[in-house]
Amino acid sequence: MKKLIFLFGLPVFTSLNSFGQNTGFEAQGPPDNSIFPEFSYVTIDGDSVSSTDLKDKIVIVNIWFVGCTGCKQEEPYLRKVTEHYQGDDDIVFLGFCMTKPDRIKRYLEKNGEIGFSNISLTREEVEEKFKVRLSPSHFLIKNGILIAKYTGPITPAGNTLQWYEEMIRNLKN
Template identity: 30%
Template sequence: MKTKGMLLLVVVLVSLALYSKLPARAGTAAKVGAQAPAFSLTGLDGQTYTSEQFRGKPLIVNFWASWCGPCKEEAPALVRLYERYKDRVELVAVNITAKDRIESVQAFASAYGLPFPVLLDERAETAQAYRIVPIPTTYLIDRNGMIADKITGAADDAALEKKITALLQR
């Protein structure tokens, strides 16, 4: 228990340090009930993904890094969630590549068998727009592009299931 607490403290402190290095940006933080910030990011597959292309279907946006312990804990639950709901919900994993290495991102995606798009936030602009602290942080966006919910920290199957059920009822 002590080790997990220390690990969480280290992740939070590192996340805060990284966040403080991000450039200031006009606008307000992404909040539940507000329009989700737009993004256009390249995926590990070389394709460009935009938030607009997902309109009409609920979208889960998970922010993570390969060195993040809680991200590793959460990855299997996200894979199971995607397999269960892939016909009704889109899911993208946004790697904060500005503070990560592409080789590590590729290794993580391969090790956990991520079946959904892995997007590269190379300048941390999308993370800044969503005001990501700490990681992992997951946004649930409804079919109209409105933020329906937010999960801070690693989510387990039960928490994800509950949030997805609510998202699908919107």
């Protein structure tokens, strides 16, 4: 019985941690104020994207996977944020999705675009390169420097959505 309580309590535990902090039972991602790991990928739509090309931009990264309950929970809120910044060339929204490209495309066709350019990565690559094991995880990067991170769904509950929106506004200024 104790194991069931512990397992069911995990999502609550991660969603109640303070903003901009590593959440879960282990550190997630590179340290704040460090250079974000370099990358060069092709999106599921065939566009090239690299950290070198984005070093003068604000980059918002969402690490997720199809089937992730917390990822699904935050979709309408992330969609609202990306719609607000649509057409702003200073901000790039990237989804590092731990799912095969054809499955990501089917999912987005069924559920609608969220506003992120999605890149299909393996779990092993995400863990090794970005030090992430829990999803969803979010990184806010400016000029190649990791400014803030959060692991857990971005929603109005617990004020994570408010924190997320404020952080993006502050990065713009």
